[in-house]
Amino acid sequence: MDTRKISILSGILIGATALALLIFKFVSIRKRHTAVDDRFFIPERTYPSFIEIITKDGSELKVNDTSQYNVKKYFSSKIQMYEYIFEENAKCVGFNYKNMNVWKQKEGRDGPYPASIMFYTKNDVIIVDFGKDNTMVYKFKNNEWVPETSSRILLDLDIDIKDNNSDINYNSIYNRDVYIPKAGKYIQSVSHLNNELYSGKAFPDLLDKVIVNNASTPRVVSLNTLDGRNIQVTLN
Numbered sequence: 144m145d146t147r148k149i150s151i152l153s154g155i156l157i158g159a160t161a162l163a164l165l166i167f168k169f170v171s172i173r174k175r176h177t178a179v180d181d182r183f184f185i186p187e188r189t190y191p192s193f194i195e196i197i198t199k200d201g202s203e204l205k206v207n208d209t210s211q212y213n214v215k216k217y218f219s220s221k222i223q224m225y226e227y228i229f230e231e232n233a234k235c236v237g238f239n240y241k242n243m244n245v246w247k248q249k250e251g252r253d254g255p256y257p258a259s260i261m262f263y264t265k266n267d268v269i270i271v272d273f274g275k276d277n278t279m280v281y282k283f284k285n286n287e288w289v290p291e292t293s294s295r296i297l298l299d300l301d302i303d304i305k306d307n308n309s310d311i312n313y314n315s316i317y318n319r320d321v322y323i324p325k326a327g328k329y330i331q332s333v334s335h336l337n338n339e340l341y342s343g344k345a346f347p348d349l350l351d352k353v354i355v356n357n358a359s360t361p362r363v364v365s366l367n368t369l370d371g372r373n374i375q376v377t378l379n
Contacts, residue, residue: 185216191225194262195239197247204236211235217347219370223265224347229258245269245281245288270296280327297331298324302340302355302364320355333366333376340376341366 187209197204198211205211211233215226229235235257237247248256258274267283280291298310300322307313311330312323324330329349333341343349343366352367355378366374 183215183217185214190214191262191264193241194225194227196227196235196260197237197239199234199236219347221265221371222263222347222369225262225264227260227262229256235260240269240288243288246271246279291327296328297349298328299332299334300330300350300353301334302353303335318356318358320357322353322355324351329369333364335364335378340364340378341374343368 190207190209195206196208196212197206198208199205200208210230212227212229212235215228217224217226233256234254238245238260240262255273255277257271259272261270261272263269269281269288271279271281273279278296280296281288282291283289300311302320302322305313305315305320310325310328312325314321314323322330329351330353331343331349332339333350333353341350341364347368347370349369350366351369352365354365354367356363356365362378364376364378366376368374
């Protein structure tokens with residue numbers, strides 16, 4: 144093979160390698176900045192035995208009728224969570240956790256029924272979602288399950304609004320705007336000038352802190368997810 148052909152082949156090889164590295168870098172960046180649902184459905188045989196779901200079928204009560212729900216789980220170093228997602232017409236009227244009753248519907252009442260229940264087994268927190276921003280949060284305190292709040296817990300943050308309110312603590316520290324949701328609440332989306340910067344409605348992409356660095360040019364927004372990731376978004 145002459146020198147000219149070797150040079151051409153070498154150039155092609157170098158170009159292909161550079162392209163592969165560029166694609167890898169692009170994919171890595173997208174993975175860091177894109178909200179990913181890391182929950183996955185688990186088979187029925189692996190449903191946790193320490194959770195009892197009570198559903199109503201006509202006048203009959205059933206325990207762990209798995210035709211009424213599916214279960215997802217998410218485990219990380221910080222969080223261990225099972226999410227029970229109910230079928231559209233399912234009527235969950237109560238549930239027990241480790242042989243203790245946490246919630247049951249009042250006698251004679253027909254709804255509302257939970258759309259989903261999230262059990263945070265590592266943090267002793269249970270979130271019951273009834274839909275339409277109606278949520279109950281239970282925490283294990285003094286050997287009993289205590290309702291912590293009954294309100295909207297998923298928040299939409301506009302970083303142009305810089306004030307404290309009933310949902311979010313705001314502080315300006317060293318030319319940085321810091322937004323931290325109140326206890327039991329989480330940020331699901333972030334916007335700036337009516338443009339959505341981030342959407343993480345699927346667990347574990349909810350946010351527990353947002354920081355806007357006003358000292359940098361351009362400004363950079365740091366988004367802290369529940370499982371400890373830090374996502375950087377540059378403002379145009």
